[in-house]
Amino acid sequence: MLFNSIDFAIFLPLVFLIYWGIMHKSITVQNIFIILTSYVFYGWWDWRFLFLIGISTLVDYFVGIGLKTYDSQKKRKALLLLSILTNIGILLFFKYYNFFLENFTNAFSLFGKEISTTSLQIILPVGISFYTFQTLSYSIDVYKKKITPTSDFFAFTAFVCFFPQLVAGPIERAKNLLPQFQKKRYFEYSNGVDGLKQILWGLFKKMVIADTCGHYVDILYTNPSDFSSSSLLLGAIFFSFQIYADFSGYSDIAIGVARLFGFQLKQNFATPYFSSSVIEFWKRWHISLSTWFRDYIYIPLGGNKTSRSRFIFNILVVFVVSGFWHGASWTFILWGFLHAVIYLITFLFMKKKEIVKTKHIYTIRYVFNTVFTFSIVSFMWIFFRSENLDIALEYILNLFSSSIFSFPTFISKGKLLVILLFLGMLLFIEWKGKNESHALKKYMNTYPKIMRWSFYSLLILFIGVFSNSDETPFIYFQF
Amino acid sequence: MKRFIKHITIFFLFAIVFYVCGICFLGEFVPSYFKPNVKYIIGASGHSYTRLQEVKEVDSIDILFLGNSQAYRGFDTRAFEKLGIRSFNLGTSGQTFLQTKLILKRYLEKIRPKQIVFQVSPYMFGSLGAESSIDIFSNDINDLHSVEMALSINNIQVYNTLVYSKFKDVIGDKHAFIEEKEKGNDLYIKGGYVERYKMTSYTFKDLDTVFEINKKQIKAFKEVVHMINDKGIDLVFVKAPISKDLIINKNILIEFESLIKSEGEYYDFNLLLSLNNDYFYDSNHLNINGVDVYGASLIEVLNIGEK
Numbered sequence: 211m212l213f214n215s216i217d218f219a220i221f222l223p224l225v226f227l228i229y230w231g232i233m234h235k236s237i238t239v240q241n242i243f244i245i246l247t248s249y250v251f252y253g254w255w256d257w258r259f260l261f262l263i264g265i266s267t268l269v270d271y272f273v274g275i276g277l278k279t280y281d282s283q284k285k286r287k288a289l290l291l292l293s294i295l296t297n298i299g300i301l302l303f304f305k306y307y308n309f310f311l312e313n314f315t316n317a318f319s320l321f322g323k324e325i326s327t328t329s330l331q332i333i334l335p336v337g338i339s340f341y342t343f344q345t346l347s348y349s350i351d352v353y354k355k356k357i358t359p360t361s362d363f364f365a366f367t368a369f370v371c372f373f374p375q376l377v378a379g380p381i382e383r384a385k386n387l388l389p390q391f392q393k394k395r396y397f398e399y400s401n402g403v404d405g406l407k408q409i410l411w412g413l414f415k416k417m418v419i420a421d422t423c424g425h426y427v428d429i430l431y432t433n434p435s436d437f438s439s440s441s442l443l444l445g446a447i448f449f450s451f452q453i454y455a456d457f458s459g460y461s462d463i464a465i466g467v468a469r470l471f472g473f474q475l476k477q478n479f480a481t482p483y484f485s486s487s488v489i490e491f492w493k494r495w496h497i498s499l500s501t502w503f504r505d506y507i508y509i510p511l512g513g514n515k516t517s518r519s520r521f522i523f524n525i526l527v528v529f530v531v532s533g534f535w536h537g538a539s540w541t542f543i544l545w546g547f548l549h550a551v552i553y554l555i556t557f558l559f560m561k562k563k564e565i566v567k568t569k570h571i572y573t574i575r576y577v578f579n580t581v582f583t584f585s586i587v588s589f590m591w592i593f594f595r596s597e598n599l600d601i602a603l604e605y606i607l608n609l610f611s612s613s614i615f616s617f618p619t620f621i622s623k624g625k626l627l628v629i630l631l632f633l634g635m636l637l638f639i640e641w642k643g644k645n646e647s648h649a650l651k652k653y654m655n656t657y658p659k660i661m662r663w664s665f666y667s668l669l670i671l672f673i674g675v676f677s678n679s680d681e682t683p684f685i686y687f688q689f
Numbered sequence: 690m691k692r693f694i695k696h697i698t699i700f701f702l703f704a705i706v707f708y709v710c711g712i713c714f715l716g717e718f719v720p721s722y723f724k725p726n727v728k729y730i731i732g733a734s735g736h737s738y739t740r741l742q743e744v745k746e747v748d749s750i751d752i753l754f755l756g757n758s759q760a761y762r763g764f765d766t767r768a769f770e771k772l773g774i775r776s777f778n779l780g781t782s783g784q785t786f787l788q789t790k791l792i793l794k795r796y797l798e799k800i801r802p803k804q805i806v807f808q809v810s811p812y813m814f815g816s817l818g819a820e821s822s823i824d825i826f827s828n829d830i831n832d833l834h835s836v837e838m839a840l841s842i843n844n845i846q847v848y849n850t851l852v853y854s855k856f857k858d859v860i861g862d863k864h865a866f867i868e869e870k871e872k873g874n875d876l877y878i879k880g881g882y883v884e885r886y887k888m889t890s891y892t893f894k895d896l897d898t899v900f901e902i903n904k905k906q907i908k909a910f911k912e913v914v915h916m917i918n919d920k921g922i923d924l925v926f927v928k929a930p931i932s933k934d935l936i937i938n939k940n941i942l943i944e945f946e947s948l949i950k951s952e953g954e955y956y957d958f959n960l961l962l963s964l965n966n967d968y969f970y971d972s973n974h975l976n977i978n979g980v981d982v983y984g985a986s987l988i989e990v991l992n993i994g995e996k
Contacts, residue, residue: 216843230690397690397693399692399693402693403693403696406697622722624720624721624722624723625722627722628722628723663700663703663704663707664707666700666704667703667704667707667708667711668707668711670704670707670708671707671708671711671712674708674712674726674845674848674849675711675712675715675724675725675726675727675849676725676726677726677845679726679819679844679845679846
């Protein structure tokens, strides 16, 4: 079920009313209800893959129990290995099987040996990269004795399949989310209102900005050589906003929905395009994934408390794995690798003060750095968005020519004006709310109710007038 | 919790009023690129406005033609008039069974035809006809049947256009509209037929189309047939000739024909006539020479001359 669908618009209020109206007397009953609704939510897309969530849940639940029971290091390691093999195994098979097979065959053909292989028609189950990482982190944390494993099966199952964040995150840690399933939830008016505001802002970002930009991005990336440099430049900028509005919009909706049910999820985006360096960008973009890689790959590899060469290696590994996590394609791997290179250059040459500072003084230098960072990030997105390396190369080669000074040909002036106005509105409101957990948290709070309600209604009107007639899936569903 | 639900309810009522006012404001005052989902198309190609005005004056006829543009561009009512047959062409652009249902609910009682010639094509099962609904909303007065159709189609453009069209009904703008009889290469002929009187060049190429048959359309199709049968009206399905360059997926064609044949008499004029591209102005539509041949053949098939 998509957040931006009529189905969900009916599903959410219905589930909300039953949850607080009928199921509120017992935590266990509420958890069972969450499990059922989450399975319905996921099964709406394809019920055949529900068993994968079930396997992940069962394995990690019993691994947790086992890790609590056994003191023997050998047995504990074996249990952890079981969890890793199960989760990564599911991920490898469903997401990467054909990629490895194809590259394996190609590698052999380089040496003049043709081998016959059969690729499988594998459907990628939605959200597989998210929930496998979430359950895996539970087993690792229990193994490292950072958290106590739960014996409450329903709480654990609800933690794994909680529908707001099941298919595209934020990737939650057991330390934050699991205890919330083990204590009584109370409905708070302010939480409910704030949750709805965040949902509305997320829907606006997805349905108005991301989908409008996406329409043109699709045209440009199909055949880049048919367009002028100025068109491709605008296309690269549009994609930067599309992916941000799409994914952060999803996260806003997920967090907002969770709040309606009395849960606090992690912030996943913190206005990343206002970053003044690539390092800062990675602290603000897809935070739940970045911190996952930091905690479970980067730090175990030694982090930066090691030799310079080892540190460089660690950064390269984390970014390449991060790229590969996004999809089984060389474009994602190259995207990750290039980000690692830029990250390292920034890290090695920037002053430490500049890297770690969290509050900016808004000078011309800050503006320049921010625009420069946005340009680099936008350039990197070309690899991320392209179907393959040939298209990416074609896009980049055509990006630099004298036609950069011509008017873009793929869009009329009127439509361009509309998009620019929306992007301006996005940047303005996000800038105003950059220190809050979401953009609308305090936006217009001091204004009279009629003004605030008119503003929210205006957002609804924009959604109705500018959204696609067909429900467009979120980009990160494919990961 | 009660306070929350109360406030949300009040807010939604406020938002609905704001939304309706917003749609009307955008519809009236801003250019089309500022309102992509409000598609008010009064007087658009196909002369729906004139036809839907004229149908209000029609009473007790011999033949009613239904269908999409292949109907209003394919059945020349003058050919039937020459034989003393009173007919009216109520085809509309992109008409699917959902739109046919609305049209019949609105006008069948008044028109009281003896026979309905229903031009059908597989495409009518393929989509929900959002564009066609927008065409009807914009060119006719809207009622509860319009709301019922909008709910079946469930498309934001359709909802928005219905809201704005209703506003236009209320302020009386539609009555004041005057549609030219001659537009571009088209000439509206009294009785609902649109003649493409100028020949235009069109490059014919292989057009292979694949789509899925929509369950809502099957349901609407059966309801339409039921409605016609209930009134004791003779119903004939016809499939207009199309260019041989337009290829429709075989499986879709088989499913389509089995659906149609299960509900009545059916004639595929692609089998009865063998027309080359000289008789078409594009892959889907006959030119005036094609219309003459098609009309004569239809008169023969329906035994009108003998009657």
